[in-house]
Amino acid sequence: MKDLVEYRAEILKSLAQPTRLKIIDFLRDGERCVCEIFPAISEEQSNTSRHLNMMLSAGVLSRRKEGLKIYYAINHPEILEVMDIVTRIVKQDISRRHKLLKT
Amino acid sequence: MKDLVEYRAEILKSLAQPTRLKIIDFLRDGERCVCEIFPAISEEQSNTSRHLNMMLSAGVLSRRKEGLKIYYAINHPEILEVMDIVTRIVKQDISRRHKLLKT
DNA sequence: AGACTATATGATTATATAGTCATACAACTG
DNA sequence: CAGTTGTATGACTATATAATCATATAGTCT
Numbered sequence: 213m214k215d216l217v218e219y220r221a222e223i224l225k226s227l228a229q230p231t232r233l234k235i236i237d238f239l240r241d242g243e244r245c246v247c248e249i250f251p252a253i254s255e256e257q258s259n260t261s262r263h264l265n266m267m268l269s270a271g272v273l274s275r276r277k278e279g280l281k282i283y284y285a286i287n288h289p290e291i292l293e294v295m296d297i298v299t300r301i302v303k304q305d306i307s308r309r310h311k312l313l314k315t
Numbered sequence: 316m317k318d319l320v321e322y323r324a325e326i327l328k329s330l331a332q333p334t335r336l337k338i339i340d341f342l343r344d345g346e347r348c349v350c351e352i353f354p355a356i357s358e359e360q361s362n363t364s365r366h367l368n369m370m371l372s373a374g375v376l377s378r379r380k381e382g383l384k385i386y387y388a389i390n391h392p393e394i395l396e397v398m399d400i401v402t403r404i405v406k407q408d409i410s411r412r413h414k415l416l417k418t
Numbered sequence: 419a420g421a422c423t424a425t426a427t428g429a430t431t432a433t434a435t436a437g438t439c440a441t442a443c444a445a446c447t448g
Numbered sequence: 449c450a451g452t453t454g455t456a457t458g459a460c461t462a463t464a465t466a467a468t469c470a471t472a473t474a475g476t477c478t
Contacts, residue, residue: 217333217340219405220398224331230320231466233327237320246425259467261426271408280424280475288407290400295323297393297400302322304391305374334436349455362437364456383445383454 226270227294231255232263236272236286236295243276243285329373330397334358335366339375339389339398346379346388 214222226232234253238244244252250260264284267273274287286292317325329335337356341347347355353363367387370376377390389395 216402216405217336219408220401221331221333221336223401223404224327224336228324228327228331229466230324233320233324247423256468257425258427258469262466265426271404277475282425288404290404294397294400297397298323298326299319301326301374301391301393302319305322332436350453359438360455361439361457365436368456380445383452385455 222270223272226267226272227291229263231259232267233295235260235263235267235284236291239273239284239286240292243283245278245281245283247281249284325373326375329370329375330394332366334362335370336398338363338366338370338387339394342376342387342389343395346386348381348384348386350384352387 227236231253234255235249238249238252246257246261246264249264250257253260255263264273264275268275268284272287272291273284276283276285330339334356337358338352341352341355349360349364349367352367353360356363358366367376367378371378371387375390375394376387379386379388
């Protein structure tokens with residue numbers, strides 16, 4: 213039985229990778245099928261599929277089938293909050309480093 | 316030159332691991348030295364040191380020297396916001412799964 | 419049924435990660 | 449100075465991860 217720490221780590225891990233971040237960014241405005249996602253992020257279909265599946269099983273994405281296509285979407289609006297906070301942190305860090313260089 | 320996506324991934328990765336999550340949890344109330352941290356999380360000193368260093372270079376922790384001891388602290392209050400959100404997501408997911416099992 | 423499209427998966431490879439043990443280094447203490 | 453304490457690091461091992469290519473599967477269309 214997985215404990216809370218492991219669940220949290222799993223969710224964070226499923227966000228903590230450049231290709232997956234690009235997917236999250238692309239899904240910001242709503243669900244998209246795989247055939248839209250992989251060209252948008254310039255990755256192979258199979259690689260994209262694996263990352264999508266990983267985020268799905270971490271509970272970060274949800275999935276809907278429609279004919280041949282499979283649509284993925286962000287499963288929790290909170291995920292976008294997390295992304296926004298992390299972006300803010302990065303920007304702060306970058307401007308901090310700039311100031312340090314100038315001093 | 317690292318781009319924004321890679322910076323974000325680096326920060327998230329530095330949070331996305333059970334041992335490191337335990338460290339963050341332990342540092343919630345303020346800075347602690349390594350000698351307090353590793354017994355608190357039941358990990359070896361050397362392993363703890365590596366994780367601390369990793370979070371330091373991701374910009375997630377800061378470090379202060381005082382005599383023999385080195386104190387680490389969470390560098391951005393926003394990190395705790397992220398942790399809170401992720402905890403909320405996990406709890407939602409768990410109760411969702413419970414409901415599904417009951418149906 | 420056969421051709422086609424969208425997605426997933428097996429096998430493989432290269433690289434990264436977490437953890438351990440032993441040891442080095444740095445700062446304090448008597 | 450020698451001994452001690454706190455932290456970091458080198459070398460190693462086992463395991464996980466990301467990416468790729470080829471192929472399988474599932475659904476659609478004529």
